[in-house]
Amino acid sequence: EKGGWSSFMAKEISEEPEAISKTLLGRIVDGAVRLSELDVLGEGALANIDRVVILGCGTASYSGMLGKYAIEKWARIPVDVELSHEFRYRDPVINDRTLVVSISQSGETMDTLMAVKYAVAAGAKTLSICNTQGATIARESDAAIYTHAGPEVAVASTKAFVAQVAALYLFGLHLAQVRGTLSPEEISGLLGELQALPDQLATVLEQHDAITQLAGWMTDTRSVLFLGRHAGYPVALEGALKLKELAYIHAEGFAAGELKHGPIALIEPGQPVFVIVPSPRAKDSLHKKVVSNIQEIRARGARILAIAEQGDAAVLPYADLVIPIPLASTLFEPLLAVAPLQIFAMELAAAKGLDVDQPRNLAKSVTVE
Numbered sequence: 001e002k003g004g005w006s007s008f009m010a011k012e013i014s015e016e017p018e019a020i021s022k023t024l025l026g027r028i029v030d031g032a033v034r035l036s037e038l039d040v041l042g043e044g045a046l047a048n049i050d051r052v053v054i055l056g057c058g059t060a061s062y063s064g065m066l067g068k069y070a071i072e073k074w075a076r077i078p079v080d081v082e083l084s085h086e087f088r089y090r091d092p093v094i095n096d097r098t099l100v101v102s103i104s105q106s107g108e109t110m111d112t113l114m115a116v117k118y119a120v121a122a123g124a125k126t127l128s129i130c131n132t133q134g135a136t137i138a139r140e141s142d143a144a145i146y147t148h149a150g151p152e153v154a155v156a157s158t159k160a161f162v163a164q165v166a167a168l169y170l171f172g173l174h175l176a177q178v179r180g181t182l183s184p185e186e187i188s189g190l191l192g193e194l195q196a197l198p199d200q201l202a203t204v205l206e207q208h209d210a211i212t213q214l215a216g217w218m219t220d221t222r223s224v225l226f227l228g229r230h231a232g233y234p235v236a237l238e239g240a241l242k243l244k245e246l247a248y249i250h251a252e253g254f255a256a257g258e259l260k261h262g263p264i265a266l267i268e269p270g271q272p273v274f275v276i277v278p279s280p281r282a283k284d285s286l287h288k289k290v291v292s293n294i295q296e297i298r299a300r301g302a303r304i305l306a307i308a309e310q311g312d313a314a315v316l317p318y319a320d321l322v323i324p325i326p327l328a329s330t331l332f333e334p335l336l337a338v339a340p341l342q343i344f345a346m347e348l349a350a351a352k353g354l355d356v357d358q359p360r361n362l363a364k365s366v367t368v369e
């Protein structure tokens with residue numbers, strides 16, 4: 001069943017381009033989004049919501065953060081992202097104008113299921129983004145957008161994450177369509193970029209061997225930090241989660257802007273830091289700011305492992321290693337930047353002789369609260 005791969009996780013990472021294209025398949029028609037599964041919500045339902053709350057745990061909560069960035073930018077609706085298990089215990093403000101979007105690969109995560117039930121009881125509209133046909137969370141929700149990543153067997157979530165992000169982006173563009181916050185030309189342009197991602201991601205996966213080599217050098221490492229900003233921040237959090245989960249190494253992800261508010265004190269000579277570098281082409285100053293973060297930590301002895309846009313010369317003088325990714329707009333970069341971190345965690349775990357598919361103490365689906 002592993003199809004010649006050493007683990008299910010390796011196989012599932014190799015399936016990521018397909019997971020994205022299958023999730024988009026049939027849902028883009030003539031340069032517009034067509035999500036017929038939302039019809040059950042009734043005409044006008046999405047035009048009337050005034051807030052979105054996204055719920056998920058672990059990796060699903062990080063795809064949720066990207067969903068927030070996309071929905072707020074494209075559809076101009078306020079979005080909160082919350083861990084499912086925190087949500088219902090703090091008396092959250094939700095009502096019939098709130099759309100609660102739950103994200104779950106398995107569709108059986110008890111924390112998320114209970115949060116969805118709470119949202120239903122409070123009168124919110126509910127939408128599930130789920131990878132498993134007919135799963136409980138999807139059945140409990142008013143509507144479901146299935147990701148078509150195919151079965152994910154390895155405990156560590158990989159292809160489901162990129163499929164969730166693709167589904168959330170489709171949904172964000174659908175909302176923008178319904179609410180008229182983007183022009184049809186803008187929507188069709190963004191959908192075109194989304195459709196280009198599977199091929200771009202396939203080229204990133206070709207760097208597997210170089211990343212394996214890096215992991216092989218780092219088997220004695222005790223701590224790894226991950227820095228990202230804007231769309232790179234959830235990628236940093238996901239990179240750290242993968243490393244903890246698989247290689248049992250202390251890892252933490254930070255928003256790069258937060259460094260000077262505390263975490264920079266952790267930097268000592270030799271500390272490895274992965275940095276997800278924003279594109280130098282983006283019309284904001286984030287590239288410059290992150291490069292200056294790199295300079296600051298490099299001056300204190302950090303070893304910089306940069307994931308940066310192809311041809312980004314500014315990082316070269318300060319990086320010990322650069323993993324290049326193809327050119328993409330800011331919100332699409334995470335779909336290209338996350339795979340190297342998944343591969344790194346997997347190969348480091350393998351190099352330490354650990355069980356990549358079934359890490360200790362973890363279950364694929366957490367069905368207790």
Ligand code: M6R
Pocket residue numbers: 057058059060103104105106107108109112155156157158241242245364365366
């Ligand atoms: O099935 P779900 O998407 O609801 O699972 C949520 C988390 O338990 C899951 O993403 C977990 O964090 C993964 N093991 C991470 O790789």
